[in-house]
Amino acid sequence: MKTIIQEINDDANNLFIKREDLLPFSFGGNKARKNLYFFEEILSKKYNYVVTYGSSSSNHCRIVANLAAKFNIPCIIISPEENKIETSNSLMMSLFNAEIIYTPVTMVKKMIDNIIQELQEKKYRPYFIPGGGHGKNGTKAYLDVYEEIMIFEEERKIQFDYIFLASGTGGTQAGLVIGNIVHNKNKEIIGISVGRKLHKGKQAIIDSVVEYLGKSSNIENIKKHVNFTDKYLLDGYGKSNRKINNTIKNVLIQEGIPLDSTYTGKAFWGMKEYIKEYNINNKNILFLHTGGSPLFFDGLKENNYE
Numbered sequence: 001m002k003t004i005i006q007e008i009n010d011d012a013n014n015l016f017i018k019r020e021d022l023l024p025f026s027f028g029g030n031k032a033r034k035n036l037y038f039f040e041e042i043l044s045k046k047y048n049y050v051v052t053y054g055s056s057s058s059n060h061c062r063i064v065a066n067l068a069a070k071f072n073i074p075c076i077i078i079s080p081e082e083n084k085i086e087t088s089n090s091l092m093m094s095l096f097n098a099e100i101i102y103t104p105v106t107m108v109k110k111m112i113d114n115i116i117q118e119l120q121e122k123k124y125r126p127y128f129i130p131g132g133g134h135g136k137n138g139t140k141a142y143l144d145v146y147e148e149i150m151i152f153e154e155e156r157k158i159q160f161d162y163i164f165l166a167s168g169t170g171g172t173q174a175g176l177v178i179g180n181i182v183h184n185k186n187k188e189i190i191g192i193s194v195g196r197k198l199h200k201g202k203q204a205i206i207d208s209v210v211e212y213l214g215k216s217s218n219i220e221n222i223k224k225h226v227n228f229t230d231k232y233l234l235d236g237y238g239k240s241n242r243k244i245n246n247t248i249k250n251v252l253i254q255e256g257i258p259l260d261s262t263y264t265g266k267a268f269w270g271m272k273e274y275i276k277e278y279n280i281n282n283k284n285i286l287f288l289h290t291g292g293s294p295l296f297f298d299g300l301k302e303n304n305y306e
Ligand SMILES: *Cc1c(COP(=O)(O)O)cnc(C)c1O
Pocket: 029, 030, 031, 059, 060, 132, 166, 167, 168, 169, 170, 171, 172, 173, 263, 264, 290, 291, 292
């Protein structure tokens, strides 16, 4: 499954964008790509219940609920009650008949364990997809993407010096980092944190790479490939500001590409700031558009981009 890479306007560098938002299932995005692998496993091993975790605005939960409905597998979503709001994603989860169970965030882990146990007692075979589609299946999806990028480079006779992306649980970035390692490349892969502080975010990426490559992998080498910054996090997950909202409006007007303030808009703005700060010029830069289009519409309804 391939998505296009298109060049967009930029004064200082050759800037390209890979449109994971245009993946053909359920508004696309990295959660579509990750969960297609999870569902391959669910179907091939004949699991018959899907349980996952995420907030009301979760792109991951939308895709899981959509895939579960498509394959006629009942789906439970455990969701933190602190973030209970109506969003385009939560409306779709309901449309797909997912059962949403709200619980205080401190109780989430216990709730997941209880639900899985209950389902097993009822003789179901439940499959738990970690929040954000984290885990080997999700990581593998973005090693695939790294390889798609390499094919593009060959065809276009271009080498990307940098790849920027919105980094959350770190699985997407881990897949790209593994691409760098197994193909012996040295692209600067820069994760703009959308939620986590530096240490936790970085460690999660390293852990995912080790999980995928095996315990005997070279940790020092892995660390060298992991570039994660929390400098553009503002006040945390979902928190935006006028500059991000202006970025979203400008990119929509100039390129016709939707971004959102939680993930891609924050990361795109962070990338621009990073480029300025480090005086990066005349480089080949790829921005990975990780999707989340329904969140663009939530922002639009709230008049965020005026
Ligand atoms: C989940 C998500 C991310 C973060 O991906 P991780 O693999 O969790 O780091 C980035 N962008 C969008 C649009 C997302 O939905």
